[in-house]
Amino acid sequence: MSSPSRYLVSAPGKVILFGEHAVVYGKTAIAGSLDGLRTYIFFEKRDDGFLELNLPKLGLQHPLLWPISALPYSKVTTVSKENNSLQESTINEELLKSLKEIVLDGNAGNKNNQEINELQQVAASVFLYLYASLEDKQTSWCGTTVHIASNLPVGAGLGSSAAYSVCLATGLLLVLGHITIPNYGEKVGGFNISDSSSPMNLINRWAFQAEKIIHGTPSGIDNAVATYGGAVSFSKGVMENVIEFQSLRFLLTNTKVPRNTRTLVANVRKLHDKCPHIVVPILEAIEGISSKFKEIINSGDSQKELNQNIEAIELIDFNHYLLNSLRVGHPSIDKVREIAAQYSLHSKLTGAGGGGCVLTLLRDDVPNDDIMKIMLNLTSIGFECFETKVGGHGISILDASTISKQEFLSSENIQQFSGWKHFN
Ligand SMILES: Nc1ncnc2c1ncn2[C@@H]1O[C@H](COP(=O)(O)OP(=O)(O)O)[C@@H](O)[C@H]1O
Numbered sequence: 427m428s429s430p431s432r433y434l435v436s437a438p439g440k441v442i443l444f445g446e447h448a449v450v451y452g453k454t455a456i457a458g459s460l461d462g463l464r465t466y467i468f469f470e471k472r473d474d475g476f477l478e479l480n481l482p483k484l485g486l487q488h489p490l491l492w493p494i495s496a497l498p499y500s501k502v503t504t505v506s507k508e509n510n511s512l513q514e515s516t517i518n519e520e521l522l523k524s525l526k527e528i529v530l531d532g533n534a535g536n537k538n539n540q541e542i543n544e545l546q547q548v549a550a551s552v553f554l555y556l557y558a559s560l561e562d563k564q565t566s567w568c569g570t571t572v573h574i575a576s577n578l579p580v581g582a583g584l585g586s587s588a589a590y591s592v593c594l595a596t597g598l599l600l601v602l603g604h605i606t607i608p609n610y611g612e613k614v615g616g617f618n619i620s621d622s623s624s625p626m627n628l629i630n631r632w633a634f635q636a637e638k639i640i641h642g643t644p645s646g647i648d649n650a651v652a653t654y655g656g657a658v659s660f661s662k663g664v665m666e667n668v669i670e671f672q673s674l675r676f677l678l679t680n681t682k683v684p685r686n687t688r689t690l691v692a693n694v695r696k697l698h699d700k701c702p703h704i705v706v707p708i709l710e711a712i713e714g715i716s717s718k719f720k721e722i723i724n725s726g727d728s729q730k731e732l733n734q735n736i737e738a739i740e741l742i743d744f745n746h747y748l749l750n751s752l753r754v755g756h757p758s759i760d761k762v763r764e765i766a767a768q769y770s771l772h773s774k775l776t777g778a779g780g781g782g783c784v785l786t787l788l789r790d791d792v793p794n795d796d797i798m799k800i801m802l803n804l805t806s807i808g809f810e811c812f813e814t815k816v817g818g819h820g821i822s823i824l825d826a827s828t829i830s831k832q833e834f835l836s837s838e839n840i841q842q843f844s845g846w847k848h849f850n
């Protein structure tokens with residue numbers, strides 16, 4: 427049977443309850459997928475030897491179009507086929523540098539000579555990097571068109587970079603024939619991240635490469651959550667389910683203050699290297715918070731108790747103050763915390779901080795009227811808020827042979843196309 431000519435893939439955003447930044451240093455973090463906030467990518471095979479990438483969410487009006495022949499294949503050294511699995515290694519900086527130049531080059535891909543900023547350049551380079559690394563010269567593959575749709579805010583701490591990376595890795599592994607759409611019940615990898623031969627793990631590892639290009643030194647938590655979904659604790663590439671986390675309700679407030687994860691993570695690194703005697707204990711204290719949360723959960727308290735467990739709630743404030751001491755706070759985040767505190771609710775920054783989103787725990791004993799008032803208050807000063815729970819699907823894939831590009835682009839609810847396959 428021939429493989430589909432079009433694929434639709436989707437991956438969720440994530441929210442970190444405890445442990446952001448510290449997780450980059452191998453400490454434990456607690457995170458869950460945001461099933462309702464997802465990135466979708468439509469992949470269509472071409473037969474003219476071109477790669478087309480559309481980045482409307484990053485403000486590019488026109489598609490970027492490159493002939494495959496423009497890719498610097500002589501510099502591709504990162505992939506070797508071993509035991510039928512693609513082994514990636516560290517980022518091939520020489521290849522990446524060439525690809526970044528190609529992205530800016532009007533003769534190669536930027537036909538409309540659009541002004542391309544650094545963020546757009548990185549997003550395009552990630553696509554070309556994965557394509558060049560994954561293309562198997564033996565296949566008669568002749569190009570692809572990529573369209574992206576997303577209801578995830580970009581650069582707001584909800585893991586849009588990981589959702590983008592996971593979708594790109596999944597779609598390119600599919601269209602380049604490295605994996606097929608797994609059947610229900612087929613072993614696809616689940617949580618066993620070390621099993622390198624499973625499709626899920628292959629996707630996760632390539633998405634991690636993409637995250638490295640975007641972030642510099644990611645911990646891997648965001649791509650793991652976007653790949654496998656659910657609610658988890660994560661440390662040094664090992665994930666565990668934290669089912670109880672799924673019962674908690676949160677308010678997410680997007681301050682809309684733009685920030686960039688790469689810069690924030692790099693700033694924490696500088697602080698760490700300059701003052702290790704101060705920063706290392708802070709990171710250990712954050713680890714203590716994640717551990718305490720797991721201890722509370724494992725102590726057998728009922729969900730109601732977890733939701734109102736004052737010790738668990740206080741962990742939110744502790745984590746926030748510690749993140750502030752790593753200098754990743756922002757006055758807009760403090761404003762959200764202040765408004766929520768008027769109703770005795772506790773909040774912390776989530777993701778890399780510096781603006782972006784704030785997470786507020788919605789306790790069961792807080793009346794809906796109060797939640798409405800907080801939301802009104804926050805929206806009246808220009809913030810955007812929505813209530814959410816965590817958990818749910820990771821990667822989803824659809825054989826989109828019967829869906830046209832126009833149907834994809836004009837759809838108000840891509841999730842409603844029938845035939846999606848989920849793997850958790
Ligand atoms: N829908 C999208 N289309 C293209 N690139 C995206 C998209 N979503 C995210 N990205 C990439 O991810 C970057 C933002 O990632 P980051 O700074 O880590 O913030 P976050 O992951 O918290 O949203 C963007 O600059 C872009 O490179």
Ligand SMILES: C[C@@](O)(CCOP(=O)(O)O)CC(=O)O
Binds near residue numbers: 643779
């Ligand atoms: C700060 C960090 O812990 C999370 C970053 O998440 P986001 O890109 O801000 O959604 C970095 C990481 O874990 O790689």
Ligand SMILES: [Mg+2]
Binds near residue numbers: 585587588641648687
């Ligand atoms: Mg990110």
